[in-house]
Amino acid sequence: MAPSHPPETRQDRITNQWVAFAPSRSGRPRRTTADDAPSAASKEEVPVEGCPFCPGHEDMLPSVLWELGAEESLPWRTRVVPNKYAALEPDRAAYDQTCELYRSRASRGRQEVIIDTPHHDQPLAQMPFAQVDAVLQTYLERYRTIRTHDEDLIPFLFRNHGASAGASIAHPHSQLIAPDFVPPQIEQEERAARARYEELGTCPYCVMIEEELDAEARLVWKSDAFVVFVPFAAENPYEMWILPRAHEPEVGRLDDEDRSELARALRDALRRLRACLDDPDYNFFVRTALDYNSDHPHLHWSVRIRPRTTVQAGYELGTGQRINPSIPERDAAVLRNADV
Ligand SMILES: [Zn+2]
Ligand SMILES: [Zn+2]
Ligand SMILES: [Zn+2]
Structure with a gap:
């Protein structure tokens, strides 16, 4: 039996997003084995x-x-x-x-x-x-x-x-x-990250990485260069963030070796998602400093994967608060144990 999680509302103080978690059985994985069997379409010649x-x-x-x-x-x-x-x-x-x-x-x-x-x-x-x-x-x-x-x-x-x-x-x-x-949501997050930096005296994303590595409850995968976890205030079930473990505000400086490491992390995360949710629709995007080649101490690039297993309904559209029918710790445990 997985531990039960009481409903809880959380805020990520970098994105400033509030999320109400309502863990139910609805977000359960359907299976946990990756399926690489070719689909019917793959028999067609290009x-x-x-x-x-x-x-x-x-x-x-x-x-x-x-x-x-x-x-x-x-x-x-x-x-x-x-x-x-x-x-x-x-x-x-x-x-x-x-x-x-x-x-x-x-x-x-x-x-x-x-x-x-x-x-x-x-x-x-x-x-x-x-x-x-x-x-x-x-x-x-x-x-x-x-x-x-x-x-x-x-x-x-x-x-x-x-x-x-x-x-x-x-x-x-x-x-x-x-x-x-400048996209407003990115500008807003940079401002909040600056405020957290001024409180903490160090990059808030670096602090987040350390906390996730220590706590392990939301951790999905790690290597020497990258970490993959379900964020504390995940907006969607099975959301995952991939961050470089070394402080780096800007993705443009990624070298060939780290790019290959990122490919490994991204491929692994997507395979886990596919295995756990039977090939769900998803979006992912790269978040990086608005200033090219910047050395900002408060910013840290990431790749964020958002499965599309829920739709935003009236309450979410009208208030900006999100409702997540799962809980990050449970999703992370399922993703960690996926057979990829
Ligand atoms: Zn082909
Ligand atoms: Zn085509
Ligand atoms: Zn950092």
Whole structure:
């Protein structure tokens, strides 16, 4: 029997998010064994008809911005293309008009799609390690390119897996959106992290990492370089954060060795999720300092994985408080014990 957890409301004092936990049996895992059996679709030869991201369908793409080179029989390993339905465009003239109540500005920025693999049917959790590493290499390539060539843009890397997470094309892909303004939620977290830094005298994320390693109750995985845990005030069941154990505010400085370690951590976390929840829809995103190459003592980059097993209902939409039908300690125990 798992220990019982009383309902409790928690706040993360870095994100400032309040979450009410209502542990029930609803968030129970369905199984705990990874299933790598190929789906019916995988028997189809590439390219899959109608898929713009499959090799050979270049006529369906606006253009190709960047590619990671060919390997064995495949024409490329990863590929970056402009988002065909972009809300933001790089060459729009900037304007910003504020009236008494309303403000409008040009939708300037970049929107890119990173095609994670030439294989139509191979999600990140089921890729070989080297391919996950290639995906991260591509993330960093595009991130650094935008940071150095478009200094006024803030590149945000993320991935949507499954229809309820916002993925409209089945072929595995990630995205980069770089607006020309500071996203308010990130600015707010940086401000709170600064306040915690001033109280603690040290990076609050570093303190969080030490506490999670000590307590072990929410720990999922660790290596010398990275730690994976369910956050204290997780907004969703089975949410996971991946952080580098060494203090580092900015993801752009990740070297090849640590990038490979991150690939290992990310692949492991996604495989646990897949095993425990039977391939749930999820989002993950990279949080990094707004200032490129910054040495801020209060910021620390992370990858945050949010499974889409619940929907935000009226109370959550109206109050900003989240309700999580599970409890982090229980989710972490299930994830830790997953057979991956
Ligand atoms: Zn495809
Ligand atoms: Zn394939
Ligand atoms: Zn730190």
